[in-house]
Amino acid sequence: MIKSAAKRFYLILIFILLYAPIVTLIVLSFNSSKTRAKWGGFAGKWYITLFQNQEIMNALYTTLIIALVSALIATIIGTAAAIGVQAMKPKFRTLTLGITNIPMLNADIVTGISLMLLFIAFRFSLGFKTILLAHITFNIPYVILSVLPKLKQTNKNVYEAALDLGASPVYAFFKVVFPDIMPGVFSGFLLAFTMSLDDFVITHFTKGPGVDTLSTKIYSEVRKGIKPEMYALSTIMFLTVLVLLMLVNTAPDKTDVLSSGQIEIKKKHKLSRFIFRKVVPTAIVIVIVAGGFFYGSHNSAAGKSQVIVYNWGEYINPDILTKFEKETGIHVVYEEYETNEIMYPKIQSGAIAYDVVCPSDYMVQRMIENNLLAEIDFDKVPNIKYIDKPYMDQARQYDPENKYSVPYLFGTVGILYNKTMVDEPVDSWGILWDKKYKDSILMQDSVRDTFGVTLKYLGYSLNSTDLDELEEAKKLLIEQKPLVQAYVIDQVRDKMIGNEAALGVIYSGEALYTQLENPNLEYVIPKEGSNLWIDSWVIPKNAEHKENAEKFINFLCRPDIAKMNYDYTTYSIPNSEGRKLIEDKALRDNRITFPEPEDLKNCETFKFLGDENDALYNRLWREVKSR
Template sequence: MNRKKTHFIGRKIYLGLILFLLYAPIGTLIILSFNASKSRAKWGGFTGKWYISLFQDNAIMNALYTTLIIAFVSAIAATVIGTAASIGIHSMKSRARTICMGITNIPMLNADIVTGISLMLLFIACRFTLGFSTILLAHITFNIPYVILSVMPKLRQTNKRTYEAALDLGASPVYAFFKVVFPDILPGVVSGFLMAFTMSLDDFIITHFTKGPGVDTLSTKIYSEVRKGIRPEMYALSTLLFATVILLMILINTSPKEPKSRTKDPSAKQRRLPVRQVIPVALILLIVGGGIFYRVQGTSASNEQVVVYNWGEYLDPEAIELFEKETGIDVVYEEYETNEIMYPKILSHAIAYDVVCPSDYMIQRMIENNLLAEINWDNVPNIKNIDPTYMDQSKSFDPENKYSVPYCFGTVGILYNKTMVDEPIDSWDVLWDEAYKDNILMQDSVRDAFAVALKRRGYSLNSTEVGELTRATNDLIEQKPLVQAYVIDQVRDKMIGNEAAIGVIYSGEAIYTQRENHNLEYVIPKEGSNVWIDSWVIPKNAENKENAEAFINFLCRPDIALMNFEFITYSTPNLEGRKLIEDEEIRNSRIAFPTGEDLKNCETFRFLGDDVDSYYNELWNKVKSS
C-alpha cells in the first residue's frame, strides 16, 4: 500500500513539475503586467496602469486587430480555395494526384524564410506596394497547403456511389455536393480552417518580409521591441489574451448538454442557444467589428501623408499627433531595429519612405550609393536651432551638410555599479580585469565591440589595418571568459537589477538606468570612444519630399525637441530645445551633454566599405564562436 501511495505521490510531483515549467513563464508575465516599474529587474509596486495604457495605445491595438483580421480572412479564403483544390485533386488520376500532393507538400517542408523572401520578391517584381494586401495574399498562399492536407483524408473516406446516386435521383451537382459530400468532409474543412487560423495568427517570418509601412501584427510589433525592451503594455495584452483563452476553454468544456427527450419539440431547440455556438459568433463580431472600428478611426480625410521609417520608440507619439493636427498631413510610421535591417529596404526601393533616421556611418554609405535626396533648406528654417558643433561633426559623414539633419547624439561608455566596483573607472582596461569575471556585459554589436578593443590599444575605431584588427580580435577572445553576456539593450535591465557590475552602454540608456538605480555611474574612458549621431534624411525615391521637409522642420522646433528628449532620454543637438529643460541637473549633465574635453579622443563611425564590413563580421564570428 505504501508503495502505491509513494508511486501516486511521485506522479503528482512529476505532473506538478511539468505544469510549473509550462506556466511559470506565463505567471511571470502576468506579475510583470502589474509592476509599476518599466524595468523587469525592479518591482515598483502594484499597478493597473498598463492595462489602461494598453487600450489607449493605438499602435498596439491596431496590431492586435490587424493580426486577428488577417488570420480570420486568410483562413476563410484559404479554406475555400484549399477545399476546392482538394476536390479537384481527389478527382484526378492516381499519377496526377501524386504529383499535385507532392507539390502541395513542398511549401510545408520549405523553411518559412524561403517562402517569405520569395513572396516579397514576387510582389516587388509585380510592382505591388507592400502593405496589408500583400500580407493577406502571403498568408492565404501560406495556409492553403494546410487546408488541403486536412481535407484530403476526409475525401478519401467518402463513398463516391452515394454522390452518384444523388445525381441519379435528379439532384444537381452543387446540391448533391452540399447535401451528400460536404457533411462528410466538414470535420476536415473545420480542422483546415482552425489550422490556417492558428498558423496565420502565430506567423512572423512571412509577415516580416511582406509587410509595408504602417502595418504591424502582434508578432512584428513584439519583434520590433525585443532589442529595446518590451513595453509593459505588451505584458498586459498577453495576460488578457491568456485569460481569454482560459475563459473560452472553461465555457466550452462546462456548457450544459441538451437533455435527452423522447418528445420532439422543435421550438424547444430554438429556445436554447448553446454556449458553443455563441462563442464563435461573438469572436467573429469582435474581430470584424473591432477591426472596422480601428480602420475607420485611422482613416483621415486628408490625402497628404508622410511615410516615416525610424528606430523603435525613438519619437514621442504625441509629437506625431501634434504634427498631424497642425499640418493636416497624416504620418505613416514604421520602426526598425538596426541600420542593417533598414538599409536593404531603402536599397531595394520596395517601399517609398519619405523620412528615415539612420546613424552616421550608414548615412555616408547611403550618400555614396546615391540613395538620398538633397534637402531644400528653404523648407527647413528651424535648422537654425541645431548646435553648430553637431552640424560640423556631421561633416565627417555628410561633407557638405546637404543630406542630413542631426536628431539625436550620444556616446558609448562604461556603466558601473559603485557598490560592486572597488574604485572609480576611467579606462577600457577594466573590461579585461579578472576580478570582475562573470560581472561584465558587452555590446552584442560588431562595430561597438571592436571599438572598445581598438580604442583600448590606442587605435582608431575605424581601423582597416589587418594587424590592428587581428590584435583587437585576440583581445576580445581573451576577454570572452570574463563576459557574463553579450547584450544589446538588455544591459539596461541587468544593471538596474544589480545583475552585473560593469556594462558597455549608450549614454541615453545610462541616463534612464541612473533614474532607476542611483548606485550606477557612467564614464567615457580616457582612451576615447564612439560619439554617434542619428540624423533625418530623405530617400531619393520619396514621394512626398515637401511633406518630409515639413516633418523635419517640425522636429527641429525647440518645444518638439524637448518633448522627444524627455520621451527617449537620448541627447538632443537642438541648442534652443536644451535651454528649455527644466531640470538643471539634466540640462548640465555631462552624460547627456558631454564637454569638448570629454570628447577629445572620441570618433564617429565611418562606413569602411562592403569588403571591410565583411572582414569585421568574419572576425566577430570568430570571437563569438571561440
C-alpha cells in the first residue's frame, strides 16, 4: 500500500515538474495585462495580436522554411554521403566517419563562429541564405549517422541480383535498397528538422539584419521582457504537438486478422509511409510556396531603396517605421540588440553593413575614436533644429564637434522604491546597502551602471579610472551582494510592478511605465548624483545607404514623430516642440521624464575610458559576480 502510494506520489511529482511551467505559460497567454507580475483578467487578445505581429510571424515563417528546406537538402546529401561511406574500404571508412563526427562533437559556438568567418571571408552577405547554408552543414552528419546503420543491414546480394537481371543502378537502388533504408532516411530527416528548429547559437552568428528565427527572436525578447504574444505562440505550438501525438497514438486500424504485435508493426509502417510520402512533402510544398510568396512580396516591397536600422529593443514606436516607409518609399530593415557591448563587435567586424545605429554616449565616443562612424551631412537633416541646444551641448562630451551623432532619447539612472515597503526617506544610494532590505534589492546587471552607482555613493566620478577608487567600489559591491535579490536589466520593471522587491536601480523611462502600472512606486535621483545618459543616432562608416540613413534621422527629429516615440517608449525626448504636443500636462511636466536643472546638478555622462580601463572594469565586475 505504502509502496503504491509512493509510486503515485513520485509520478505526480514528475508530472508537476514537467508540466507546471507549461501550464503557467498557458495561463499567462490569457492574462490581459502585459506584465506577468500582474493579473489583469482573462482575455484572448494576445492570440489575436499574435497573428497581427509581423515580427513574430516573420520569425515563425523563417523558422519553418529553414527547418524544412535544410532538413530536406541535408537528407539528400547525407543519404548520398552515407552510401559513399558504406562503399569505402574499412580504413578509409573509419577515417571519414571520424571527420564526419567532428561537427557533432564540436561546441555549437565554435561551429557558429567558424561558419560566420567563412561567410565573411567569401564576402557572403549574412542573412537568410547564410542561415540556410549553416543549417544544411550541421545537419548532414546527423543524417549520415541515421542512415549508415540501415545500410549495414541491407543485403548486397539482392541489389547485385537486380543488376544481373538487367535493372539500372538507379532503378535497382530505388526499388531494392531505398525501401530498406527508408526508416533511417526518415529518422535522419526528422532529426535534421528538429535540430534546425531548435538551433540558436549557430543561427545567431550567421544571421543578418531583418532575419530572425523563433529562437533568436525569443532570445532578444528575454532580456527586455517577453511579449505576451510569445506565450500565445508557445501555447499553440504545444497544443499542436499534443494533438498530433494523440492522433498518432489513437489512429484506428482496420486489420483484425493479424496478431496484435503484427498489427502494431503494420500501423507503424503505414503511418511512417503516410507521413514520409504524403504529409512531409505536402508540408514542405505549402511552407515553401507560402514562404516564397511572403519573401517575394517582402523583397519587392523593399525594392532597391532601403535603410538598415540597428536599435535597442522596444525603443521605437513600430507605427513610426510604417509611417516612414509610406512617406518616403524607403523600406526599413529593422534589427534589435540588448546592450552596447553586444552591438559594438558587430559594427567593428564590418560583417553587416548597418545604416543607422543607436548607441549610448560613451559608446559613440568609442566608435568615433576607433574610426567606425561617418560624418552626418546636416544639410540633409534640417530637423536637427528641433533638438534642444542643452542636449546638443551635453552631446559634446562624447562627440566634441557634434559631427557624428544626433541625440534621440535621454534619461537618468535612479532608485525605484515601493512606498508600502520602504518607510523612510529615499535620497541616497546608501539605502541599497541597508541590511533590513536584504533579498529585496534589485541591481542592474551592467558593469558601468553598477560601478557608476557605487562610485557616486563613495563621492567619486562614475568615469573614474583610479585603481584604488575602483577597488573600493568593488569591495563595497561584494559587501552588498548578500543583500541583492538579483542582478537584472529590464526585469526590474516587472519585479517592481509585482511587488517582488522594495528597491531597484532603474532607468527613468522604465520608472514612469512602472508607476502607471503600480501607483505605490516612486522614483528618485539620489543626492550624490547619477548618470545622465543620452542615446544618439549614428551612421557607421560602412553604411551602404547613407542618404536614406540621413532621411531616417531627419524624420525622427520631427516634433510629431518625437511625440509618437514618447507615447510608446515613455523615455524622455530632447525635443521641446515635441514635448509641447504631449496633451497630458502631468506627463508633460513630470520630473522623472523631464527633470529640472537642480535634479541633474551632480549627474555625469558616461565616457569611453579606453580599452585597458574597459578590461579593468570587466575584470573587477567578474570578481564581484563570482563571489
